[in-house]
Amino acid sequence: MRLRGRKGIRESLERQQDLVVLDPKEYRGRWKERFGNDHPIYVELGMGKGQFISGMSVKYPEVNFIGMDMYDELIRRGSEKARAAWEDQGVEQPPNLALALGNIEFIEEFFAPGELERIYLNFSDPWPKARHGRRRLTHPRFLEKYKQILNEKGEIHFKTDSQTLFEFSLNAFAAVGMQMSEISLNLHRDGLNDKHVMTEYESKFHAQGMNIHRIEVMVGEEAVRKYHERKMDAF
Template sequence: MRLRGRKGIRENLEQQEDLVVLDPGQYRGKWAELFGNDLPIHVEFGMGKGQFISQMSYKHQQVNFIGVDMYDELIRRASEKGRLAWSEEEVETPPNLKLALFNIENAEQVFAPGEIERIYLNFSDPWPKAKHARRRLTHPRFLNKYTQILNERGQIHLKTDSVTLFEFSLNSFADYGLQMTNISLDLHRDGLNEEHVMTEYETKFVGQGMQIHRCEVMLGKQALEEYSKDRLEKYGN
């Protein structure tokens, strides 16, 4: 993926220390300290232009959000959307949002064990060729990273338009012994839910009539206990 950014983009990001984190490794185990509270931390790996993470931060103000990408230009665009999402509140800097520049391959170097509550994987690169399967963000080698940084309430929420990636992901989760729930092959079949926050890609694909696939994965002990309790209440024995 090649992006043509504006001149002086790094200087722009360096001037946004209130929102942009260019050296995220220094906050490993200290993200709560950076946010100044002990609210749950949700992370979007591969946030793109930042529409999803920006709107989520505004709609769910009792959660801290971190948007991650490895491209300067996408961090810049996300910073604009992050501030815009809060503009009606006349807030210059979203209090519960940080944008971190790093490669997801280094997730364990940025987040300490149990530091994160939820991971969002939205329209990740499907890497359709079999020889590139290891690069898919739901490959077991990435799941190993996620299980390390997620806490007792840990979950992964996946959305994609790629049937190939979705099938691969479901098999990957199952092989890893993870519990899946809320699996949908056509998320918006019955119309758009006003509470649902869409990404840029999702908005585009839904407008083209494409199906969106989604599932949630329970990893943490407490998340699994709550899942089992909900199933028992809904279905009984």
């Protein structure tokens, strides 16, 4: 992806230390200190323009959210959306949101073991060519990284419009022994669900009548245990 950013974008981001983190390595193991509380931390990897993570931070104030992307311009756009979303609530500075500039390839350098409770992967690059499979964010090599940084309640929530990527991801989750749940091949079949905050891509694809595939993956021991308890209670 090539993005044409505004002139002086880095300087603009440097002035937003209340929201933007340009070197997430500095907070490895200390993200709760940055937020100033013990609330769970949810991270969106590859946040795009920030519509999802901004909306989630407003909808769920009891959770700390981090949106991460590797492009300065997307962090800038995300900061604008975040501030606009919170200004609608009469709040100038988003209290439970940070936007971090970082390459997901090095995710274990940004978060300590067990520091996160949930990872969102929304409309990640499908890398359709087979030789690029290792770049997919649901490749087992990434899943092993996620397992390290998620805590005992840890989950991965994944959405995509790509059937090929979804099939690949199901196999990858199974290959590393992850428990899958809430599998949907058409998330909005019965209409939009208020529980789900949509991304920019999701809004666009839904308007075009495209199917959205979604899955929740239980990673942490407590998350897996509660999944099985719910399953047993259902019978």
